[in-house]
Amino acid sequence: MINRSFKWIAQHQVTSFLVLTFGFSWLFFWLSFVVFAENRLAQGFCGKIAAFGPALVAMLVSAIAYPRPKSDRARVRWMIFGAAWLVSWAVLLASLSVVLQIPLRTAVIIVFGVVALLPAWVVSASRSSIPGVRAQFSTLWKPHGPFGWFVVALISYPIVLLIGALIAALMGENIAFRNLTIGNAILLPFLMFADGCLTSGGVNEESGWRGFLLPRLQRKQSVLVAAITVWFFWASWHLPVDVGQRIPIQQVLLNRIVFNLLASVLFAWVYNRTKGSIMAPAIFHSSMNTAGAFLPVSLTFLVPLLILVVFALVYDRMWRRLPQDHPAAHKALDDQFGAGASQRSTTQRESLNR
Secondary structure, three states: OHHHHHHHHHHOHHHHHHHHHHHHHHHHHHHHHHHOOOOHHHHHHHHHHHHOHHHHHHHHHHHHHOOOOOOOOHHHHHHHHHHHHHHHHHHHHHHHHHHOOOOOOHHHHHHHHHHOHHHHHHHHHHHOOOHHHHHHHHHHOOOOOOHHHHHHHHHHHHHHHHHHHHHHHHOOOOOOOOOOOHHHHHHHHHHHHHHHHHHOOOHHHHHHHHHHHHHHHHOOOOHHHHHHHHHHHHHHHOHHHHHHOOOOHHHHHHHHHHHHHHHHHHHHHHHHHOOOOOHHHHHHHHHHHHHHHHOOOOHHHHHHHHHHHHHHHHHOOOOOOOOOOOOOOHHHHHHHHOHHHHHHHHHHHHHHHO
């Protein structure tokens, strides 16, 4: 029964990813917003676990789909895991204390020490002994593509917001920046960005939505259709958060239908431009969340955002499919660690043993 289930998951990776991701995350979102609605610590804990659904499910499906041939990399992985855990724990506690101004009680320190295990596990997956997992998460450790595109991922959205604020100001709208000291203007965005990269929209989401789902769709669809498909499920996945936080319906519709759709195209753009590097959309996503918290946001920002999306569409001809050998198309992973690759590896080992 188990073998049959694993075989089905390996043959239906996209469907398996979507069903398991929604099931896992929505369960913990329900615990966060319904069961533990009166307990802020338990609510935050369950919410963080829910946010890692895309990454953890991508890891599970990759392990089932490409389990062989394994390599002996356990020691290296555990070293990376330990270092990433300590860094993640420190970032989480600093973000709680400095950005959110939550007192660091013993219970908070312990709970978020457990939460820090999640980004550490995801980052260290780049050195997993299971080939499918290692290939799926390898770009977290060794990003591909020109460095300039990671800079584009970092600064594009803040520039869009600033241009939108300028347009609003020219139209007579009152634009106000947050009143921060020079030190806080550097420290607070840095901490929020680091926390975002690790646990709130960065590697936890993008390892799944763009790192796993997008390349598998791009193998058979155009980049644009794949990006729109990812947008639909990515936006829908957030609905329990919108409902749980009682966000007004007008804001939900604008955010999930309009803004997320445009953002999904840009995430696909930087992902493909960096040859399938998860870090590119993770940086973009974290920069987007951070900039939105510290820079003025006016509806006029949709003008430069739409211009950027149109530029990306035309510049990369995103209505076309990627070449089959493109690193951001799933076929590259399939060729490397699929059944054929496993069989070749077995044959080679047998030949060497003769």
